[in-house]
Amino acid sequence: MKNSVIRIVLACAVFAVFSGVSFAADVVLTPFGQSPDAMMVKVVLKKLGVEGRLEKILATEDLQDEKVLITVVAGSSKGLGEAGIDKDAEIARVKNVAAAAKAKGMKVLVMHIGGKGRRGTLTDMFIVEAVPMADKLIVVEGGDYDGLFSGLVEGTDLEMLPAKSVRETGEPLQQVLSEWGVL
Amino acid sequence: MSKNPLKQPVRRAATVVSLIAIFLLLPVTAWGKNFTPDVRPGKGVTEQYKLSRYFSPLKGTNMDTDVFVLDSGKPGATGLLIGGTHGNELAGSVAALVALENAVVTNGKLIVIPYTNLSAQSVADTRNKVSRQHLVRSRSGDRYLPYGDRRTDPADQGSEDPEKYINPGGYVLENGKEARNLNRTYPGKSDGTRTEQLSYALIALIRQEQVDFSLDMHEADTPERDKPDDDYRPGGNKRLSYTLVAHPRGLEMAAFALLAMEEDTGISLKLEESNPKYRGLSHLEIGNATNSLSFLSESPNPGQDRWRSDGDVINEPKYPLTHRVGLHLRLFKHLAEAFVVYHGKVLKIEKLPEYSELMAADIGQFLN
Numbered sequence: 001m002k003n004s005v006i007r008i009v010l011a012c013a014v015f016a017v018f019s020g021v022s023f024a025a026d027v028v029l030t031p032f033g034q035s036p037d038a039m040m041v042k043v044v045l046k047k048l049g050v051e052g053r054l055e056k057i058l059a060t061e062d063l064q065d066e067k068v069l070i071t072v073v074a075g076s077s078k079g080l081g082e083a084g085i086d087k088d089a090e091i092a093r094v095k096n097v098a099a100a101a102k103a104k105g106m107k108v109l110v111m112h113i114g115g116k117g118r119r120g121t122l123t124d125m126f127i128v129e130a131v132p133m134a135d136k137l138i139v140v141e142g143g144d145y146d147g148l149f150s151g152l153v154e155g156t157d158l159e160m161l162p163a164k165s166v167r168e169t170g171e172p173l174q175q176v177l178s179e180w181g182v183l
Numbered sequence: 184m185s186k187n188p189l190k191q192p193v194r195r196a197a198t199v200v201s202l203i204a205i206f207l208l209l210p211v212t213a214w215g216k217n218f219t220p221d222v223r224p225g226k227g228v229t230e231q232y233k234l235s236r237y238f239s240p241l242k243g244t245n246m247d248t249d250v251f252v253l254d255s256g257k258p259g260a261t262g263l264l265i266g267g268t269h270g271n272e273l274a275g276s277v278a279a280l281v282a283l284e285n286a287v288v289t290n291g292k293l294i295v296i297p298y299t300n301l302s303a304q305s306v307a308d309t310r311n312k313v314s315r316q317h318l319v320r321s322r323s324g325d326r327y328l329p330y331g332d333r334r335t336d337p338a339d340q341g342s343e344d345p346e347k348y349i350n351p352g353g354y355v356l357e358n359g360k361e362a363r364n365l366n367r368t369y370p371g372k373s374d375g376t377r378t379e380q381l382s383y384a385l386i387a388l389i390r391q392e393q394v395d396f397s398l399d400m401h402e403a404d405t406p407e408r409d410k411p412d413d414d415y416r417p418g419g420n421k422r423l424s425y426t427l428v429a430h431p432r433g434l435e436m437a438a439f440a441l442l443a444m445e446e447d448t449g450i451s452l453k454l455e456e457s458n459p460k461y462r463g464l465s466h467l468e469i470g471n472a473t474n475s476l477s478f479l480s481e482s483p484n485p486g487q488d489r490w491r492s493d494g495d496v497i498n499e500p501k502y503p504l505t506h507r508v509g510l511h512l513r514l515f516k517h518l519a520e521a522f523v524v525y526h527g528k529v530l531k532i533e534k535l536p537e538y539s540e541l542m543a544a545d546i547g548q549f550l551n
Contacts, residue, residue: 036434036454043438078458117406117422117453167445 025051026182028066030058032094033126034079037113038072040166041173048174050182057083059093060100067182069101070109073130075122087122091129098133107180110134112149113166115142124148134158138172140165218305220298220329222249222280223551227287227534229254234296237391238373238384245339246381248301250388251283252294253532259291260528262519263389263397263475266296268365268465270303270331271310273317273496274482274507275400277328281508281549282515282535291530294392300365300381302339304331313486317497319547326550330486330496334363335378342376351379352462366399369468382468389473395530396433396476396522399465400511402484405502424483427514428455430470436525437478440517448513448538452480476522480514482507497546508549509541 027045029052031038038054045052052070055062063069071094080090098108110130112118131137131152137160139149144160153160161172177183224231230252235242248267266279279297286293298304307315309332316327337344340363348362349355351372361367363378371383389397403423429437434456441452457467457477469477483502485494497504512535519530536549 036429036438036456039434039438040441040454043435043442047442076455078461079456081460082458114453115451117425165445165451167442 025053025064026067027052027070027177028058028063028068029054029070029072030094030097031056031079032071032073032110032130033075033090033123034083034085035072035074035076035114035118036079037074037118038070040113041070041072041111041169044166044170044173048170048177048183050177057085057093058097060096063097063100063104063106066101066106068107068109068177068180069098070111071098071130071133072111072113073123073126074112074114074118075120075126077122087125091126094126095129095133107135108133109136109138109176111138111169112143113138113140113163113169115140116145117142119143119145119148128152131158136161136176138163138169138176140169218245218301220249220301220304221326222251222297223284223323224251225284225286225551227253227285228283229256234381234384234388237387238380240373240380241384244377245302245305245336246300246377246384248296248298250294250296252292253283253286253288254292255288255290255531257290260395260519260522260526260530261292261294261392262515262522262530263392263394264293264295264515265299265385265397265399265465267298267304267331268300268399269333269401270298270300270306270329271308271313271333271486272400272402272484273328273330273486274402274484274504274511276304277504277546277550278400278508278511278515281512281546282532284551285549286535287533289531289533291528292392293530293532294388294394296385299385300335300378302335302377303333303363303365304329305339306332306336308332308486311486311489311491311493313493313496319497319550320545321547321550323551326547328497334360335365335381337363340377350463351375351382352468354460354462356463366401366465367463369463369465370472386469386472389469389475394473394475395526395528396436396518397465397469397478398511398515398518399469399477399479401479401481402487402507403481404487404489405483405485407485407488407501408490422453423481425450425510426453426455426481428457428464428466428479428481430457430466430477431459432470433476433478436476436518436521439521439524440514443517443520444514447517448509450510450513450538452510452514478518480511482510503542504546505541505544508546509536509538512536512541513538
């Protein structure tokens with residue numbers, strides 16, 4: 001009986017090492033603007049074998065031992081209304097969380113996956129605040145149609161990784177998470 | 184008065200020809216209570232009945248729409264495909280027709296309602312005055328697809344429109360006409376208006392049939408604007424077409440389906456979550472009132488662009504009906520696949536056309 005248990009534990013350990021599956025929540029996600037786009041990224045992560053913890057209203061004290069904070073930028077008036085916060089409170093929340101994450105040694109990945117359709121006054125306001133906090137940036141085609149992201153990145157060391165579609169963010173995500181020791 | 188014997192056979196023949204013509208055109212031309220949509224079920228349909236089975240007061244009214252069941256007879260998930268909530272959103276109804284005229288279910292059960300608000304389908308479009316009938320060449324010859332109105336025919340509502348409409352969830356709509364908008368009256372009321380009773384009956388169906396997930400197929404205006412320089416997003420992110428709205432319980436499943444949708448069709452849809460404060464909509468209320476996971480899809484309909492006059496709702500080059508029908512049907516299929524992943528129950532549908540097949544042909548080739 002004891003041998004069986006040991007064998008099962010060993011098998012699980014071997015699987016964990018060789019499958020590349022990240023069991024602990026190495027990644028925590030939060031929307032910047034309260035749109036559901038963060039959920040799309042959570043599923044992309046799942047397909048990469050990474051279980052991300054999604055917290056809509058992530059606060060500094062909610063950070064655990066994650067290695068990476070991903071914030072997905074897209075403004076939703078409806079989402080903000082449901083969350084009971086205004087745009088200024090949302091900006092303050094994410095800025096505080098990002099600062100606390102960096103203080104803990106975490107990396108911050110900013111993503112915009114909604115393309116042109118998600119851009120607008122509200123989203124643009126969040127983008128301007130989000131880009132400076134990023135260690136890396138992933139933007140889906142169309143999101144930078146007017147050069148907003150390119151302009152914010154210009155003259156900095158920040159790398160902006162493009163993706164043709166939400167699904168295709170898997171490739172740059174894998175690259176970034178590998179660099180940061182999650183995969 | 185003397186009769187001319189030579190003219191009698193001619194008159195008789197003319198009468199017969201007129202009666203045949205009236206009979207043939209009745210399904211698409213008749214209005215109000217005489218409206219009978221042209222539905223030609225395929226081999227996969229195992230049962231057809233009226234919605235009043237779930238709420239008998241609908242019997243004999245213009246709200247008593249047909250329900251089609253494709254039952255594999257094997258255990259699995261039950262999915263519900265809702266078309267024609269709004270009569271002027273053609274792709275939802277036609278997607279439902281393509282499903283029930285082609286699909287065969289090999290695990291689980293599929294329930295299809297092509298003309299959910301039959302009353303709205305029975306009257307002409309009041310918003311953009313889109314033509315009432317649209318000719319397509321089906322597998323068995325010419326066939327007309329009806330284009331209706333957004334709301335229930337006032338004659339079928341059973342009461343005058345209020346100045347403001349307070350729906351069953353207590354949400355106040357400033358436009359009283361919205362009392363006749365099926366997608367504002369969920370979860371309905373047994374003693375309410377006809378439209379509220381229709382919602383009530385649909386909720387009863389979902390409960391009794393233990394529907395696991397549902398897709399309410401809608402259309403909205405296209406992303407096109409009259410002038411290329413016009414702001415694409417007046418007031419912000421107002422675009423509705425190319426959106427999937429999910430009940431909070433189904434949000435992750437929806438995200439999963441959307442990624443599969445991108446891979447399958449190249450179509451990217453925006454994910455939205457039901458707003459719990461905006462009561463009366465199917466995607467929120469079905470999920471709240473039943474165990475079903477509820478979703479609502481929006482395709483781009485040139486007929487709903489206010490800047491167009493009688494837009495081509497079948498063959499507009501950028502947004503043909505095949506594209507819009509493919510959007511809804513493939514999305515439903517990917518939701519079914521996602522349901523297996525997240526909930527472990529299978530709804531396996533065969534003989535639904537692939538998106539590429541739809542785009543390579545005319546819509547009529549997928550209709551009986």
